[in-house]
Amino acid sequence: MHQQTKAKMDGSADREGERREIYFSWAIREALEQEMEMDSSVILIGEDIAVYGGAFRITKGLVEKFGPHRVIDTPISENSFVGIAVGAALAGLRPVVEIMFMDFITLAMDAIVNHAANFRYVYGEQAKVPIVIRCPAGGGRAYGATHSKTLEAWFMHTPGVKVVVPSTPYDAKGLLISSIRDDNPVIFIESKLLYSLRGHVPSEPYTVPLGKARVARDGSDITLISYGRMVQECEKAADMLLEDGVSAEVLDLRTLSPIDEEAIAKSVAKTGRAVVVAEDNRTAGASAEIACRVVENCFEYLDAPVKRVAAEDVPIPCAPNLERAILPNALKIYEAAKSLLDWGK
Amino acid sequence: MRSGVVMKVLSKDELLSYLRKMWLIRFFEMALDELFGKGLIMGTSHFCAGQEAVAVGACAALRPDDAVTSNHRGHGHFIAKGGDPKRIMAEIFGRGTGYVGGRGGSQHMACFEIGFVGSNGITGGGIPIATGVALAFKLRGLDRVALCFFGDGAANTGYFHESLNMASIWKLPVIYLCENNLYAMSTPFDYAFPVEDVAARAAAYGIPSRIVDGNDVLAVRDAVKEAADRARSGYGPMLIEAKTYRYYGHSKSDYREYRTRDEELDWQRRDPIVRFERFLLSNGIAASEEIDEIRRSARAEIDEAVAFAEASPEPDERFVTYGVFA
Numbered sequence: 001m002h003q004q005t006k007a008k009m010d011g012s013a014d015r016e017g018e019r020r021e022i023y024f025s026w027a028i029r030e031a032l033e034q035e036m037e038m039d040s041s042v043i044l045i046g047e048d049i050a051v052y053g054g055a056f057r058i059t060k061g062l063v064e065k066f067g068p069h070r071v072i073d074t075p076i077s078e079n080s081f082v083g084i085a086v087g088a089a090l091a092g093l094r095p096v097v098e099i100m101f102m103d104f105i106t107l108a109m110d111a112i113v114n115h116a117a118n119f120r121y122v123y124g125e126q127a128k129v130p131i132v133i134r135c136p137a138g139g140g141r142a143y144g145a146t147h148s149k150t151l152e153a154w155f156m157h158t159p160g161v162k163v164v165v166p167s168t169p170y171d172a173k174g175l176l177i178s179s180i181r182d183d184n185p186v187i188f189i190e191s192k193l194l195y196s197l198r199g200h201v202p203s204e205p206y207t208v209p210l211g212k213a214r215v216a217r218d219g220s221d222i223t224l225i226s227y228g229r230m231v232q233e234c235e236k237a238a239d240m241l242l243e244d245g246v247s248a249e250v251l252d253l254r255t256l257s258p259i260d261e262e263a264i265a266k267s268v269a270k271t272g273r274a275v276v277v278a279e280d281n282r283t284a285g286a287s288a289e290i291a292c293r294v295v296e297n298c299f300e301y302l303d304a305p306v307k308r309v310a311a312e313d314v315p316i317p318c319a320p321n322l323e324r325a326i327l328p329n330a331l332k333i334y335e336a337a338k339s340l341l342d343w344g345k
Numbered sequence: 346m347r348s349g350v351v352m353k354v355l356s357k358d359e360l361l362s363y364l365r366k367m368w369l370i371r372f373f374e375m376a377l378d379e380l381f382g383k384g385l386i387m388g389t390s391h392f393c394a395g396q397e398a399v400a401v402g403a404c405a406a407l408r409p410d411d412a413v414t415s416n417h418r419g420h421g422h423f424i425a426k427g428g429d430p431k432r433i434m435a436e437i438f439g440r441g442t443g444y445v446g447g448r449g450g451s452q453h454m455a456c457f458e459i460g461f462v463g464s465n466g467i468t469g470g471g472i473p474i475a476t477g478v479a480l481a482f483k484l485r486g487l488d489r490v491a492l493c494f495f496g497d498g499a500a501n502t503g504y505f506h507e508s509l510n511m512a513s514i515w516k517l518p519v520i521y522l523c524e525n526n527l528y529a530m531s532t533p534f535d536y537a538f539p540v541e542d543v544a545a546r547a548a549a550y551g552i553p554s555r556i557v558d559g560n561d562v563l564a565v566r567d568a569v570k571e572a573a574d575r576a577r578s579g580y581g582p583m584l585i586e587a588k589t590y591r592y593y594g595h596s597k598s599d600y601r602e603y604r605t606r607d608e609e610l611d612w613q614r615r616d617p618i619v620r621f622e623r624f625l626l627s628n629g630i631a632a633s634e635e636i637d638e639i640r641r642s643a644r645a646e647i648d649e650a651v652a653f654a655e656a657s658p659e660p661d662e663r664f665v666t667y668g669v670f671a
Binding site for chain 2: 041043070075081082083084085087088090091110115119120123124127128129130162
């Protein structure tokens with residue numbers, strides 16, 4: 001009975017001889033659970049994360065296992081509970097904070113930007129701030145303008161914090177374990193639409209290194225550079241391109257800060273064309289920084305300008321069709337890629 | 346000041362060490378004022394002259410392994426917690442020998458080894474940090490406490506309200522010590538607060554509070570001792586409001602147009618150091634020669650600190666981009 005229940009919750013088929021496949025959401029939970037088992041200094045802090053299990057039920061069951069002193073429900077006080085986590089990190093704990101929706105991280109900007117990010121550089125080696133801030137993010141669920149944003153660009157712009165955005169269940173677990181073990185503040189962005197994605201995840205703990213991109217799909221004609229949920233859209237676009245006889249490489253950055261410039265350069269040097277795809281909105285967004293790195297490092301290899309596919313510069317509208325209209329998707333990526341392939345013809 | 350009780354608990358050496366620390370802080374700030382005037386230091390600084398008894402009394406009640414967080418007006422807190430005036434001065438001079446190698450300056454210094462978890466340029470910023478340090482102490486099973494110095498201005502930040510609430514519901518070993526010096530920069534306390542005392546706000550969070558004369562080093566010590574004992578025994582936080590006054594303006598660019606010279610003179614008559622000296626003399630704890638000697642040696646130590654800072658090299662620019670990440 002217990003086995004059956006678990007199989008349902010983690011999404012695993014659990015058939016003998018098969019590679020275990022579980023949900024993205026369960027991969028995150030498993031990383032938290034295994035790190036908490038291994039290291040008693042790992043604690044969870046956030047709103048409604050204990051009995052309720054968090055708005056997306058990621059931490060469901062952990063309070064029963066580790067107790068309320070390690071799975072700490074907070075009042076609705078983002079700035080101070082992030083600040084408290086920063087203080088606790090300075091004093092030897094490794095807090096993992098959940099911001100219920102990434103939009104709410106705006107309420108904690110001082111604690112992150114003026115405190116967590118500064119301490120190591122300003123105070124030197126005596127200070128380390130090993131804190132992970134988990135942020136369910138992104139649109140596609142018709143939640144509207146305060147529950148749908150992806151705000152990675154603000155943190156890419158903040159020296160002293162790392163920005164990690166997994167795109168697969170495998171990476172969700174491995175990157176989260178790396179983030180928890182890292183001695184720096186990490187903004188860990190979880191696309192809400194990926195929670196129900198299933199994929200292969202080993203049951204034992206493992207790490208995926210921060211700062212290293214992944215070639216999600218090998219190709220030779222054009223590079224689609226992305227991260228997080230948009231990697232899935234890029235793969236769909238790559239399928240569409242393949243039908244036109246175009247071999248597209250999909251590069252999954254995994255970490256936006258530090259950014260893997262080497263992997264970007266290697267791929268674009270090979271393909272000569274790049275489309276940068278981000279769910280974040282266009283102006284001064286993540287796509288702007290990535291595109292700039294392409295131009296700075298690969299100009300001599302480029303056969304066409306760099307194109308961006310990003311969200312429109314509008315607050316996220318609520319109605320599903322309006323939301324779809326402003327967010328990037330496979331078709332928009334496909335069209336951008338085609339325009340580059342046709343460039344100069 | 347209550348000599349009988351005091352002498353039973355505190356040795357003469359201990360009492361004289363409070364006097365010396367208060368003079369160190371006073372002379373430190375006076376030296377800085379002079380150095381800024383001569384253009385020998387860049388940047389800004391917020392002087393705490395007049396508030397020495399709060400810093401010294403509070404740190405006297407703590408153990409060396411207890412932690413404090415400080416604010417923008419933090420030189421006194423750092424010296425009181427055991428910081429070396431030489432290295433604090435060097436930090437303000439922007440020299441490589443400063444506590445954090447010139448990266449922090451006046452408002453961003455720390456020395457974790459002695460429990461000084463940082464001055465802080467964001468008003469109220471130290472409040473959640475101290476609260477988090479206390480959370481770590483509690484969860485790690487340590488019997489240490491964290492004390493947070495902040496001003497009346499910080500008691501109007503969200504950090505104050507949110508953190509006191511969480512510290513109370515989680516019974517954290519943290520002491521909130523508000524130095525109410527009557528002005529948040531230029532904004533008078535009675536303009537920005539609809540209540541008589543900051544301490545009144547503790548009731549909203551179910552936290553006990555005390556109001557003390559912040560110019561009485563022994564009264565501050567007593568209140569903080571009570572709060573520390575309470576916190577160490579698992580009873581949670583306490584809010585202490587120390588009524589005091591800063592002699593200089595908010596920062597070095599302040600002409601003090603928002604307050605009267607009469608008010609300033611009135612507070613100077615209640616000077617915490619002069620009062621403590623009188624207490625020591627009138628109770629026969631120290632002779633005037635001993636007090637003169639303490640004053641002289643404190644002055645000499647600050648002169649040395651200035652000489653040390655001036656003679657120290659600038660930080661090495663080659664490493665300016667290093668150490669953003671651990």
